[in-house]
Amino acid sequence: MTADGTVPGGVIAHGTLEGEPGFLTAGVVAPECGDARPGPDTVYDVASLTKVVATWPLIGSTGIDLDAPVRTFLAAVAAEAPGGQVTVGQILAHTTGLRADTRLDQYRGRTEDLAALICGEDLIAYPGAGHRYINRGFILAGLLLAQATGRRLDDLAADLWTSLGMTSTVYGPVARSSRVAPTEQRLAGTPRLWGIPHDDNAALLGGVAGHAGVFTTTADLATYATALLTGHRDDTELGRWLARSMTPQAAIEPGIYRGLAWIIADNGQVAYHHGFTGTSLYLAPATGRYLVICTNAVYHHQDNRTRLTPLRDLALKAITAEP
Known part of the structure; x- marks a missing residue:
């Protein structure tokens, strides 16, 4: 997907709650970042993953x-x-x-x-x-x-992320650097959005919103996924919340349902969510597997996110496959 210009680059994390995550990388962070290649610690604007990384928990x-x-x-x-x-x-x-x-x-x-x-x-x-x-x-x-x-949303979220060991997850804005993936150029001849939320409405709220505004890394999302899956296995409060949230609440399309925040598939065995910028998080509690995708697919044009559909379909197929 880097070769055809869909994305400048990206990172995929995969693993189980029992082991260390594996990472696959491709391309560059962005042309503005020179030859810097993306990696587990590259910071991405995860857009609507904010819903399941901040607001939902x-x-x-x-x-x-x-x-x-x-x-x-x-x-x-x-x-x-x-x-x-x-x-x-x-x-x-x-x-x-x-x-x-x-x-x-x-x-x-x-x-x-x-x-x-x-x-x-x-x-x-x-x-x-x-x-x-x-x-x-x-x-x-x-x-x-x-x-x-009685507390700010970003303060609440920061305490949560700290407790889970997510040391690179924050509400924006974040400082521009080669570790931070730029997103879209809104007007020709002007700088790209870089370190500030791609979502206009989150930006109007100062970068702190319930629907968007979080910046994080693939490594932190792998840490988060592991915490959710471990909690599910050990029947912790967080795990019980995940289990409750995987009960279908409304039909989206045949075989696909909305739980509480998460999209539910594979007969209730998989929960996942996407972010507009080109991010995804998949969980399979029954098998203890997870998969994370982080890209800045809106770098070239917003329509490029639709070209992620084959990758997202493959990710869902992989997470639902028999172990």
């Missing part, structure tokens, strides 16, 4: 009631606000019925609380009626985590 660890409406946690949301009735569980399952386009830029100049603005919009479907991938729900989840705990 934090909701599980704080014991937030999944059946509670978001207005329970968000003081600025009026009781009659359409989105106030949406539950935390519906956010994780992408069944909220909230407005589908994220477009926080439309609120520029408004003085109302962001949660009140989001929840004040008319719903596009009845909550719980069906699956539709909506970032606004996870933005609300990030806001309610902060209000429910």
Whole structure:
């Protein structure tokens, strides 16, 4: 995929909870980084993997009631606000019925609380009626985590990652260097996005959001995957949260379901999630296997991410194969 220009380069991590991860690398970090090759410690903007690396585990660890409406946690949301009735569980399952386009830029100049603005919009479907991938729900989840705990989302996440040994995982921005993979050039003749979130809405929130904004390495994602799989095996709180989250909540397509945040496949045996920039994380708790993909596929053009489909399909096939 580097030869045909789909991505400048990338890293794949694979392994089991019993051993050290293996890494496959290809290409370069980016032309701006000279001949620097990507490796386990190359930092990538993982985009929507933020949902399962930050927001999802934090909701599980704080014991937030999944059946509670978001207005329970968000003081600025009026009781009659359409989105106030949406539950935390519906956010994780992408069944909220909230407005589908994220477009926080439309609120520029408004003085109302962001949660009140989001929840004040008319719903596009009845909550719980069906699956539709909506970032606004996870933005609300990030806001309610902060209000429910009295702490910033990035502080909560930093403590979680430290406890798991994820020493290179942070909310952006991060300093530009040859260890950090640039993403997209938005305007000809201008610098690429490099160390700041590719997601416009996360950028508007200062880089800290429930749906996007995390930067991490393939090595840290392998550490995270190992922690989740070990917790599942040992029946820890984190492992029980993963098991609960792998129960299908809504159908996406035949054989593919949404659990709590994760996509569920292979008859409920595999959980995975993708990031818009060109990242993926796959878990197979029954076999103790995981697979991580980190690329900056949006480097050339946003449409290049669709060219990752064959690689992602192969990854899913590999993780579901008989050991």
